[in-house]
Amino acid sequence: MRTIAEFEAAARGRLDPVHYDYFAGGAQDEITLRENETAFQHLRLVPRVLRGSDKRDLSIELLGTPSSMPILVAPTAFHRLAHPDGELATARAAARAGTIMIVSMAATTAIEDIAAAAREAAPDPGLWFQLYLQPDLEFTEAIVRRAEAAGVKAFVVTVDSPVLGRRERDDRNAFHDLPPGLAVENLRNLGENRSGGNASHVREIVMSAGLNWDHIAWLRSKTKLPVLIKGLLHAEDARLAVHHGVAGIVVSNHGGRQLDTVPATIDVLPEIAAAVGGALPVLLDGGIRRGTDVVKALALGADAVGVGRPIVWGLAAGGREGVSEVLDLLRDDFDQALALCGGRHPADLTPDQVRR
Numbered sequence: 618m619r620t621i622a623e624f625e626a627a628a629r630g631r632l633d634p635v636h637y638d639y640f641a642g643g644a645q646d647e648i649t650l651r652e653n654e655t656a657f658q659h660l661r662l663v664p665r666v667l668r669g670s671d672k673r674d675l676s677i678e679l680l681g682t683p684s685s686m687p688i689l690v691a692p693t694a695f696h697r698l699a700h701p702d703g704e705l706a707t708a709r710a711a712a713r714a715g716t717i718m719i720v721s722m723a724a725t726t727a728i729e730d731i732a733a734a735a736r737e738a739a740p741d742p743g744l745w746f747q748l749y750l751q752p753d754l755e756f757t758e759a760i761v762r763r764a765e766a767a768g769v770k771a772f773v774v775t776v777d778s779p780v781l782g783r784r785e786r787d788d789r790n791a792f793h794d795l796p797p798g799l800a801v802e803n804l805r806n807l808g809e810n811r812s813g814g815n816a817s818h819v820r821e822i823v824m825s826a827g828l829n830w831d832h833i834a835w836l837r838s839k840t841k842l843p844v845l846i847k848g849l850l851h852a853e854d855a856r857l858a859v860h861h862g863v864a865g866i867v868v869s870n871h872g873g874r875q876l877d878t879v880p881a882t883i884d885v886l887p888e889i890a891a892a893v894g895g896a897l898p899v900l901l902d903g904g905i906r907r908g909t910d911v912v913k914a915l916a917l918g919a920d921a922v923g924v925g926r927p928i929v930w931g932l933a934a935g936g937r938e939g940v941s942e943v944l945d946l947l948r949d950d951f952d953q954a955l956a957l958c959g960g961r962h963p964a965d966l967t968p969d970q971v972r973r
Contacts, residue, residue: 618934618942618946619946620906620946621906621907621927621930621943621946621947622906624927624930624931624934624939624942624943625641625926625927625930627930627933627934627935628699628929628930628931628932628933628934629641631933631934632698632699632933633698634790635790635792636698636699636792638786638787638789638790638792639695639698639784639786639787639790639792640693640698640699640926640929640933641786641926642784642785642786642787642874643784643872643873643874643877644782644783644784644785644873644874644875644876644877645782645783645785645877646877646878647873647877648873648877648878649870649873649876649877649878649879649880649881650872650873650874650877651873652873652880652881652884652904653870653872653873653881653882653883653903653904654904654906655881655904656880656881656882656883656884656904657881657883657904657905657906657907657909657910657913659973660883660913660971660972660973661971661972661973662909662912662913662916662954662958662970662971663969663970663971663972664957664958664959664970665958665959665960665970666959667959668959668960668961670961672961673952673955673956673960673961673962674961674962675687675948675951675952675955675962675963677920677921677963679717679865679898679900679920679921680770680771680843680845680864680865680898681770681843682717682743682745682770682771683715683743684715684716684717684743684921685714685715685716685948686714686715686716686948686951687911687915687919687920687921687922687951687963688716688905688911688921688922688923688924688944688947688948688951689716689717689718689719689900689921689922689923689924690707690711690716690717690718690719690923690924690925690928690944691719691902691923691924691925691928692719692720692721692722692747692773692775692847692923692925693721693925693926693928693929694721694723694724694725694801695723695724695725695795695799696724696725696726696929696932697725697726697799698725698795698796698799699929699932699933700932700933700936700939702936702937703724703725703726703932704720704721704724704725704726704730704731704734705726705730705731705734705937706734706932706936706937706940707928707932707937707940708720708731708732708734708735708738708742708744709734709735709737709738709937710738710931710937710938710940710941710944711735711742711743711940711944712734712735712736712737712738712739712742712743713738713739713941714941714944714945714948715739715743716743716944717743717744717745718731718735718742718743718744718745719745719746719747719773719923720744720745720746720747720764720769721747722746722747722748722749722760722801722803722804722822723801723803723822724801724802724803725795725799725800725801725802726802727802727803727805728746728763728764728767728769728803729763729766729767730802731744731767732744732767732768732769743770744767744768744769744770745769745770745771745772745773745845746764746769746771746772746773747772747773747774747775747847748760748761748764748772748773748774748775748836749774749775749778749822749823749824749825750774750825750828750832750836751822751823751825752823752825752827753823754832754835756807756820757836758839759807760803760804760807761836761839761840763803763807764803765840765842769842770842770843771842771843771844771845771864771865772836772840772842772843772844772845773845773846773847773867774833774836774844774845774846774847775847775848775871776828776846776847776848776849777847777848777849777850777869777870777871777875777876778824778848778871778875779824779825779826779827779828780824780826781824781875782871782874782875782876782877784874800819801819801821801822802819804819804820804821804822805819807820830857830861833846833861833863834861837862837863843864843865844863844864845863845864845865845866845867845898845900846858846863846865846866846867847866847867847869848867848869848870848871848875849866849867849868849869849889850868850869850870850879850880850882850885850889851885851889852885852888852889852891852892853892855889855892855893855899856892856893858893858897859892859893859894859896859897863897864897864898865897865898865899865900866889866893866897866898866899866900867900867901867902867923868882868885868886868889868899868900868901868902868903868919869882869901869902869903869923870882870903872902872903872925872926873903881903881904882901882902882903882904883901883903883904883910883913883914883917886899886901886914886917886918886919887917887918887968889918890917890918890919891918898920898921899918899919899920900919900920900921900922900923901914901919901921901922901923902922902923902924902925905922905923905924905927905947906927907950907954908947908949908950908951908952908953908954908955909950909954910922911947911950911951911954912951912954912955912958912960912966912970913971915963915966916958916966916967916968916970916971917968917971918968924943924947927943927947928940928943928944930943931943931944958970
């Protein structure tokens with residue numbers, strides 16, 4: 618397969634239609650879901666020429682974690698809905714590609730097993746952990762300790778979910794829970810003994826409308842690992858992130874799955890990058906389907922991008938090999954686009970190379 622669209626078509630043919638809708642769908646009328654992709658199509662690249670470099674170096678380093686390219690695996694839940702090997706296959710493929718995988722707190726495989734699978738492909742894989750801060754902070758700390766013990770190198774806190782967005786495809790399909798045999802494994806066997814509960818019980822993720830900057834400070838006090846926040850769309854929140862000492866931010870609208878009609882991430886990236894002013898790394902996810910999308914995001918101020926649904930399509934279409942093919946496809950596509958824009962390294966891309 619030569620495009621992400623072809624991987625999605627193959628995945629759709631293999632997935633239960635209800636599960637396809639879960640992965641593919643967005644909030645309400647799915648306006649933001651569509652605009653995440655179409656916004657890239659409204660941007661034009663302006664290449665530079667005669668720069669005299671026949672070899673390119675795609676590698677970057679983010680907060681002490683090296684990556685072979687500025688294309689990361691964004692956190693997505695429930696990979697075992699897409700393939701029996703689930704997050705194990707994704708982790709092996711990401712480690713094999715030498716890129717960072719941000720493991721979802723809502724993974725259907727435990728973080729210890731994901732880390733072990735990644736180490737089969739690379740001795741020191743780049744694993745970060747996506748976290749929903751829970752109202753029960755003692756329980757949250759138990760999750761943090763578990764992830765640290767597994768060897769993750771950063772925490773990415775999702776901050777755009779005070780409540781769960783309304784996903785009407787899931788409502789129509791009555792899909793509101795995992796099928797028998799699957800669970801959010803990172804929430805198993807945590808904090809149950811002190812409350813007298815069943816040690817095999819799996820707690821549910823609770824959205825917290827009371828989340829504020831004090832909770833981010835609390836987390837930073839509990840771990841020595843870098844803490845990024847994911848889900849920023851407003852420049853003032855980016856300034857506050859710098860003020861409050863977070864290690865990095867992810868410009869994200871949750872793949873169009875939370876509040877519909879918010880802007881596409883690429884449309885707000887320039888003002889957020891300007892607000893941060895290089896004080897910390899800026900990542901972006903949402904709508905990345907081509908190497909040219911990666912070039913546009915980097916030129917407009919992102920240090921790296923995350924891909925979510927394309928990884929799931931590769932997983933559903935071909936397991937670990939499918940994820941590897943998606944990552945290789947995006948790497949090659951980005952390398953070609955970078956060369957055609959006159960760049961040797963991702964840092965060579967500049968805002969003047971993108972126009973509306």
